[in-house]
Amino acid sequence: MGQNATTNANSFLVCGLGHLGQYCVSVLKEFGAKVNAIDIANIQKWEIPDLPDLVEKLVIGDCRQLKILEQGGIRQCRAILIVTSDERVNIAAAFAARSLNPDVRLVIRSAQENLNELLSENLGNFVAFEATQLPAKSFALAALSSETRGFFTLENRFLRVVRVHIDVSHRWNSRRQVDEINNANRRILAHTRAGKPLPKAFYQWQPDARILPGDTIAYIEAKENLVTHSARPVKSIRQFWATVITQMRWQNLQQRLTELWEESSQTRRVAFVGGIFMVSLFLCGTLLYKLQYPNISLQDALNVALVLSLGGYDNLFGQLQLSFAIPWWLHLFSISLTVAGTVFVGILYALMTERVLAARFQFSRRRPPVPKADHVVLIGLGRVGQRVAQLLQELKQPLVGVHATELEPGVLSQMPLIVGNIRNCLSRVNITTAKSVIVVTDDEVANLEIGLRAHAANPTANLVIRTFDPRFSENVARLLPYARVLGAYALAAEAFAAAAFGENILNLFSLNKQTTLVTEYQIETDDTLNDKLLAEIAYGYGVVPILHTKVGHQSPKFMPSDDIKLAVGDRLVVLATIEGLQRVERGTLTTGQWFVRVEKANSSEAAFEGAAVISRVSGCDMQLARTLMNQLPATLQHPLYKHQAHRLVSELSKSQVIAHIISP
Template identity: 70%
Template structure:
């Protein structure tokens, strides 16, 4: 056995210094941690010029070799980011790293979804991303050119981020920002007319009014979200199989409710029919056995089965009934047979539907190419296909352009033009398109296509995929009207966030700042454990959007500031990289506002006021009661601005006069 070594929580290792690896090193350094790196060849040129100053130790060699990993300090590392361009190398290096350091967190670059799930089970403390697919949302949203700035699905609920410019006729014109905040909506950023958007969240005053010319960004939980992506479309059998394999007595009701909500009307009828038929079958077996004691259980089951399958004529088809039967059992037998016939008919209909849909799926012609106000996606690789799926979920008309056909049955509702891209562009009505997204694997080709599209349609939104940061900067300067998105720059922050132990669910851009949809599973030694949602929101600068207790099945969207986190809770937030840094370091801001309580109209109001103070601020109830007995007095508990405004509002509702000093 090797000698035990101490893990350094501020020590990280990056394997592979291509574009993605260099950005990962740069972002890690923003956290102020130690970063070692492994690169197969010693290069003298860097895409990020200051990168050599960010690396504490650079080891040249193969990251799959244990000797190279040990030279880089693998045994002391908290996490290793394996981001070479070769997936086989990444996976092999992950196994080598785990054997040398059983505690290290593995963050690798891989697009093999099924393999990644198996690796997560076998390696543990493991997460994998595909760098080119992470920014797919950013490409889709950049093409829309509308108020939607981000969207993601949580627990079958669609959450969207909107950016709105307020004019005189807008419904929120001259409204207080606190009125915009509701149980399903949270304000993120507010900017006055002509002023830049502030960095970070909560840089706005709850009592400020929205005036014409202002801009506001907010996140909102909307309707239940059902995607029609082929990957996510469940059959009746798949849905039932998920319930059977995951069912437990504790979550039986939750699983059945989930199955019911996700099923179509036809499947619901089939399910009810099957359940009713099973009940009749069991009841029929018991009745025949009780009425005819000499009948064996096997014969009773056989009689019930024949009746369940509509076999009434097989038992009672003769002119004279062959055995004595009571009138009520005879009527019950008729009911069983009729119910069984109906269910078998429904079953045959479902099977026929499945067979016909499978038979004609491949011969189904794609829809016609839209003629106006549509999105053209050039390049239908992994990124292009994912962007197309997202745009279809948003019900955007679109057409794809690719050099070769994609897999049969993939994106069947999307028009597709194949062949030479230059000639294909003449067939997709690019002159009337709303947006053109160019996401081939060749950034020079992307630039060429973008320039041609600009010539044909100067009004279209141009979105260009790039890889090299210098090339991205040059293209952005050449085409100031286009959205030039560097995939590795966008993805690096997700990789780094995952290296610190957070689960990055999604990301989007908000005024040139990456916002990460981040999941926390609260543990005993977590910096979030025991804190109010208000502390997490205003102290760390995060926006909590989802909270679920360990022993509950119904989550809270836009959870209340009053809730206190405990071990086992699941919390999902919107966070900037600075917010993740604050949580990692435990550097929480303290409140600077003081609330003064002036008077109350009755002892009952004073009692209620103490309860409100304790609930909203999280302070000890004794402190709150002492304050209410000494009014007028100031609460000796510093609060955040938004928290103080809420406390004053709640106290006023309880007929207690208070204000912020």
Template identity: 65%
Template sequence: MGESNKGRKDSFLVCGLGSLGQYCVSVLKEFEVTVNAIEASQAPIWEIPDLNDLMDCLLIGDCRQPKLLEQAGIRDCRAILLVTSDERVNIAAAFAARSLNPNIRLVVRSAQENLNELLGQQLGNFIAFEATQLPAPSFALAALDSETQGLFTLEKQRLRISTTHIQPDHRWCDRRLLYELNTPNRRVLRHFRATVMPPANSFYQWDPDTRVQAGDTITYIEATEAISPPHLQTNNRRRVFWQELALALEWQNVRRTLQQFWRESTQTQRVALLSSVVMLSLFISGALLYKLQYPDISLQDALNVSLVLAIGGFDNLFGQLKVPFAIPWWLHLFSVGMTVAGTIFIGILYATLTERVLASRFQFLKRRPPVPKAEHVVLVGLGRLGQRIATLLQELKQPLVGVHAIAIDPGVLPQMAIVTGNLHDTLARVNLATAKSMIIVTDDEVANLEIALMAQAANPNCNLVVRVFDPAFTQHVAQLLPAARVMGAYALAAAAFAGAAFGENILNLFRLNDRTTLVTEYQIEPTDTLNGRLLADIAYGYGVVPILHQKGAHEPARLMPSDDIRLQVGDRLVVLATLSGLQRVERGISKAPRWQVQVERAISEEAIFEGAGAIARLSGCSIGTAREVMSHLPDTVPTLLHKHQAQRLVRELNKLQVLASLVRAS
């Protein structure tokens, strides 16, 4: 949890050296820790070059065996990453590891969400991920080639990471300074001019006082919409239902609905409607006539007699040799007619129900939607990763067609057009020439490259997203397809597994500036490197972006929190961070502040008082120190600040009619 390294064990164990496991080893070694590994069999060639040099110890065998785990140093490990391709092996090994080391962090590869939750309660200090679900949003968003770089939900609020290219007519152009774009719902992440590319890790490599100009590129995170709690959604649905019902019962709407039904209905449905109206009229008329003719019977008895006649029960009333009660001839004749009409109506009802049953049976065999004509996404490969990507694209309302080598079960993605067969032949049937994007995520990276080259030849303007596994192969694909987005699913997921191994809760991940950015949650503990620090120190010192802060479990969470909040034990903090940012938090290595604020003069006594409060709040110094500065103007605030932090303090003091300026510390 970002704790100090003092007294901590920096040894990690990775079980399963498939693609995901190898990437996990590589990422963990970036933290300069000890990494041991267990693999079921010796792999002749590793996907990651020099993997043997990265591992401090490699054992061959079954990671479920306690003796082998002990040989791998399980008792001294801080965390174990169980990332084999067999979920049963991972879960069994998790129990074995917990029995040998009650305090070890368990990071498990598993797609069983309900089981994972139960295991977390049973084992403790446990977290599980599905390796194909974590990177799926990155693949889906890369195919859209739009402003959206990331999309996730936090505290029932949907957050979107967007990149905007400023045009001359943009509402920010020549009107806003960069710091003015930061609002309670938005934070600027990156900014650069058209001719200057920023460093890869550049959350704060921009000047807040820069004016937005045409040609600029700005990346920001923004809360776009709130997701209502379930009980509010239920109340809203009820309210909408009653409003719609009242509107539907208005005569004009009733007449319009009947006219539309009559135009669109089948002959059987029309007959059923007319016969229902006739039978309802006969039923009501029969009840009224019997009640009027026999005033001594109750209304319920009259309705019962009418119902018996309507469902063909004439013989129950008049089936004897002699009529059991006196009845006028016209009412007796009406009863006969009502029984005949009821028998006909039941026949019509059976016919209508038969038609509906047959229609529902054919509905199961309903053909998938047709292949979109243009501006659609072609998704090649419908394994677990492909299906997850397809689901996300459908949620984003993107026209989509899937391509797979073998037939897909009709119940899988039923609302998506799917073309099956030989992958090379099927490309001619998906309107590739007019497609907007193609995502290629089969399990064969050579086939992925071949399909990508074919797609580029057929449609040079198509936005290509290609899945690869081997890092060396990735470079070759990038050279052949410079405009394509070449991505490794396991390389993306490994960052989340490695971050979780250090105790962090990885909520989501996305690609930004060709680097994996993690949405990471911290629970502040007494020995945490974050404890007692201002959010400004954490943000600018470690190079992370705080996007949520919650003071205690029972307090409301705040999105885009202010820099002047000081963290305490029990607080919850969610940040955007690259792996290098997580490393700095883990090691407690913060960038040194190099700026100070020179206070020249104050307009009034009130400005002196308010200015001291602002200095104490924003710089983190004591209120006594701040008052001392304000009582001996001109003077310099003694606390060293980060540039963004110091610039904010200068702006706040100027608002309070205190003249101040930024100076670089000597």
């Protein structure tokens, strides 16, 4: 939630100054926070060179110890970020911190989803992230040549962030203004003319601009509900039996049997045929014994046939002299039934053995072959690399992994894998025909070298390089404009830091070369968002509202209208950059500078409706709006944001009221 405006607490504690911890300190300082830190040992090499100057107080010791936490100022802290590389240490430190400060916000690094839920219920004011999972999606999407820049789910709806290049054949070309693309399921994020730099903030596009060839448009859209629709219930008994009869037609049955036969192994086919043959012999034996010996019951006839089918010939004919007369042909049939039953039991044993061995030695199956072309080459399969591989497999992307050592059995078993010296493996992954190369080893210098080798072998492939040092990242990005240079921990640190201020970070993605966070707010009484129109929040703070749930209502509204005023208990999900979150945190709301001049209304009904529109869109008092409409022509003395003013003019025109925007 947004921080209360009356709260002055601005002190944070970071435990663990590895890659992630150092970046968390850096991002927190961008918020203007006071940051103390705890680490188990003196840092010999800082990933961020000037970081020692950013830390107010550095304590050396075990963050699980109460006295160490007290030295770090835990009792005065607003939040503690526990981001060591050991999850057990993180969880233990979280309990210690809660015992010393019942109100401190706990932000920890942990991948134990089930345990995290239990900890959240018991510790309260708690959030946990896995540092490798947060940025993995950015790496996966950067390697794709598709227009998708991010995707996530909200309330069981799929949301997709898209950046599309407009050409002469595109349906939006020269036919629409930018703001006309917005609808109930879509919001514009950016509009860039050909050759112009990418915008660094939202709403830097002109709502009345015409879409031209060469433009680039980024937007977010909410897709269909992800719940699988169940089959419609049968309305009547008659319809039920009609459905059963339809499905039991010979054509359907024949098709199902054909599919089953084609998908079965050789052993299963033999067992299937043998089963049909044995059932036939069993029924035939029952019938023959019943006809030959009319005095026995049907149950006795079935029992004789069953004993013979299970190899029980000696139970009936093992005596030296039989106690009953039997024709030679029935005696021969009985022998044949016993032999066939013995063979069928052997087949069943073979089938069971096959299944057991398949389960026992499943780990030894050979991996799929390396794709020939249009695939992604993923180099480095540590925690980040494995998560990227899982995402690419979910996206149905052809993929081959390269790693220095063999993976554990069962890890990414459906992915082609090349093991060995990475520098020497590029020739074995069809690098010249690959569409993308992702280099995510733990050595950023090696990543650069491998990336250069890959680009030399295939200059047309998308190249994504993982880095750690921010200065190194900037230099590589400047010297290699064809590569996407992403800092894994830098991406994750923004989510950790934002969560420390109370925001619930649902997801993140990279758009226009900067991180965008999907952030959830629960509105409270003294919140910086309370009692404000969504238009003020969107344009004043520079965030994009994508979901709003009104207090007391269950159904959320996607892409909500700018006219909604937030109240205590409402839920709001927005897209925001780290700068946007800072403005919300500080309550730094920029004011509108645009005015609307209303010229005339075509009728008294239009004047009445126009006053309602003005009050609803601008948020001004209804009396002010009615006074304005009674004194036309007049200017609305209520400053608006440009996009808000443009929408007001558009809504007034629909009500037969003529108005225009006055520049500041």
